[in-house]
Amino acid sequence: MSTERRGYRFAIDIQYKSHIRDPRGETIRRVLNEKEGLPVKSLRVGKSIHIEVEANGEEEALRVVEEACKRLLVNPVVERYEVRKL
Amino acid sequence: MSTERRGYRFAIDIQYKSHIRDPRGETIRRVLNEKEGLPVKSLRVGKSIHIEVEANGEEEALRVVEEACKRLLVNPVVERYEVRKL
Amino acid sequence: MRYIEKLRKALGREPTFVELQAFNITWSEHCGYCHTKEYIKELPGVKRELNAGIVELGNGYVASFKIESHNHPSAVEPYNGAATGVGGIIRDILAMGTRPTAILDSLHMHTINQGIISGIADYGNSIGVPTVGGELRICEEYRYNPLVNVMAVGIGKSEDILPSKANSSDEVIIIFGAPTGRDGIGGASFASRELKEEEEKIHIQVGDPFMEKLLIEAFLRMNEEKLLTGAQDLGAGGVLSATCELMSKGNFGGIVYLDRVPLREPDMEGWEILISESQERMAVVTTRDKVKRILEIVKEFMLYGDVVAELNESGIYKAVFKGKTILEVPAKLLTEAPIEPTFRYEPPPMPSFDKVKISFEDVDAHEVFEQYDHMVGTDTVIAPGTGTALMRIKGTKIGYALVVHSRADLADLDPYWGTYIAVLESLRKIRAVGGKPLGITNGVNYGDPDVDPERLAAMMMGLKRGAEELKIPVVSGNASLYNTFKGKAIPPTLIIGMLGKVEDVESVPLGFKPSRIYAIGWSNFDRRREELLLRTIDYCVSKGYKVYSSSRLMTKTFEEALARQGFKLELWGLPQVERAHQMVIVFADEPIETIAPPVVEVGKLC
Amino acid sequence: MKVAVIVFPGSNCDRDLYHALRYVGLEAEYVYKRRDLDEFDAITIPGGFSYGDYLRPGAVAAREEIGEEIKREAGKGKPILGICNGFQILVEMGLLPGALLQNPSGKFTCKWIEIEVVDNQTPFTSLYKPGERLRLPIANGFGRYVKGNLEPRVVFRYTEDINESDDLIAGIASQDGNILALMPHPERAYQRILGGEDGLRLFQSLKLFLEGKRSVSK
16 A cells, blocks of 8 residues: 655654753753742753654654664664654 | 542643744754764754642632743743643 | 772772772872973973963062863864863962963864864853963874964953962861862873773763853952962862862872762762862862851852861871761872873984975964954053964053964974974974063973883973073973874974963064065074074064064965065965074164074065 | 842853843842842843753743843843853743744754944943944754744844844843843853953943933834
8 A cells, every 4th residue: 555755743852861860851840840939850951853854654754863863863872762643 | 519628739841932933942853863873853952840739629720820831930921831740 | 090009009909999089189290290200390481380480570560371172172172172272271270379361372274173163162262261372283193183272361460379289287178169060080190091993981071161161250259358378279189189289289288079079960979979070170278267258159159068178287198077087097198199200302413394294284274263362451552463472461561472373293203393393383383473472381292101102201301402492490390102003103292382471562563564574584493593593583573573473485375464464475485494494574664684594585565 | 330140050051141230330240049139220130051052942940930020120121131051041031032942963062153233222321332243152952943923123144144043032121121131142242252242232331321421212
């Protein structure tokens, strides 16, 4: 069942691996706790990439996104990522 | 039905409003297209904040996250955001 | 662990797990300088401290400066490796009681690694210390072992200078700054072993420049209020290295209460707290009456801190966690790492360098240093790209010229002469802005000293002879060894950091103006002519001519800098020079004839 | 005449700004914590990385308690100057319209650039002539100005597109002209030895204004 070529949109959520410290997140958490009085237990800041890919189906589109992550978008030494459909 | 206080985890996806151009996203898209030969139609880079909040229930936790976005995490002049449960 | 036999003999028994972790760090090459300590002792030096070195600038001012490398972490994760490299050397300068005022970076890479550049930029720019100079060496030899050496400079008054040791047994040690986590556990020893390809899940050190800026201002406030009697930064080896060095250098012992170290990860083991390499932390020595005020300042600057150790006369280093003693050994045993044999190296006559295998690409470095803030502090008088960096001290006429320079291309063929010539070339660059050399800091970057000890000896002898002949003391330094990959070592790369005093910064020719361009000197190298070349440089500077000394005569970076200042450079062809030569470029607004060395007019600037 | 130099955790151009103010004969004082700013004749916010610029440049600093005092003084029409990070803080405080986004290159950039004076009717620009071109240094990673829904009062424009700022905007003022914010660093161009002195007149204009010599039309 071939579907014609069209755009598929995904969001890639990239975060530091859990054992890697995130000073930015720690500082913002502290501000929300101490200055704004909000009960924030932890906070980490990462990247959220919205990507639209041209493909013949969702699986193919997803493969392109995974390829983009492997080749460029994600630094495997310190980052992990999740892809979700938009 | 009061549930005891515990942590609730959310992800906040913050992106520039659509009318704001994202030159960095465009540069990355061009690299993926021209250098890596991947059929990427568009790409925008935003922030993904993973936040854990202490609350007596999911609604209260969500209210705290919304409050944090309003007070600090999001700049309404140029940014829009979506919150999803983790 | 390398020296396990020595440790068993010293302890007279099998070492405990914690002792193994501790000595694995303090006896590592990175902290213990096993292969280089003896060479360093031979160098003409002002003071024998391994911490940052101090030189006198006059008017009660002193300058501290040191170079440090972060090669292994930058190979694994360039951004954070380079960033934490900057943070570490800045704390070294701070610990001497001086305000950090300048950074220079020496980078050896196979390509311009943007991760390394942004790491240095983000960290240096954020803490507000200008990056005013450096060297960019691009060649294939450093693909798997990039070298990230950062030199930092600090300025202070002589009465503010702090020793890196405890002074009396009723003092205490406070550790403050960022909270402690499991960062880089195994960092120091990891830096002293060859990089395997697939690094398993290692704890990388991440930089927090915001915390570092708070640490800098808090520390300087404490020093202004005369609250400190000694200081040591927490670098490789964390709490352990800092506290045992402070104790053993003062010939004291002491008790370290690990429970009092502020933690970021509450479930840490005692030994993890002891050797964690969390960044942005400092150890200060003080008397009990000043503790309250110091901790007030810590709190005021949003930092974390507490009294972690008490000194005593026992000479024993004792670490306690949850009421249990987890380490109890002589402090001196920890800090006196085993010494490897050195080699007496007698240099052969200088070879011809035309058979040199390595050549560095002539790359315009603007793309790199434009990412660095070189102006913050408003004391930068000569900006990057236009020759030797020159800084001023507000309220005085004093200037200080700064250079980082190395010749790994020559040293690859002959480590002695390559290093020796690098020392001479560094001095030319200092004199080119009217500087009088006050000291050298050296960054040793080498392969495996066990496989090839002789070239290390040759390199160190080149530094020693160069410094002795030019009568410039070597005041500080750093050594990074085991820079190899699959058995292949990097070229012997000894980086010279040099600081020179300028009596009157206003009298030095700063900007460029339309002028004739001369190449003055000789296209090859003959040691006997060096003094004449230096006197020629002095003459030109005294006449207000701009002097540019580079191993390449003219570089793309320098030409681009002139173009950006709106000048048109007309060159009628530069003389061919050998890899090691004695020629400089001079910009003069009148004809030059009456000089001993050969003079050739090569172009004009309009 | 006393000028406040507000120092947020992470500010790093405070000492440079202090020196430039003193150089033109103004008395200056660092303000580290919340306090009444009424005793000051002008308020300046220096460049730097307040709170590490960890979320958005100026975002956290703008919500500090001292912000209330700054807003109160703004309400009194007191001259307020924001340089680089100071501009970002004033925008995040809502005292000025628009936002400062990341440079298109994604990189920090430090170099001399040229700007043009568009409006010299503010306490900080009376000694410049409209249309005059100045050489000042920039040093930022987030210098791209984007207009919100309000049209800003433009004071300086880049003379070429260096970071895709809307309308080449380099500096803006509040509608009443008393608040000035710009991305280039005038305090780094107050002495020839530093490479240029086009920034000096900004501080001299402030001094004249405070001395009441120069009546400035609102």
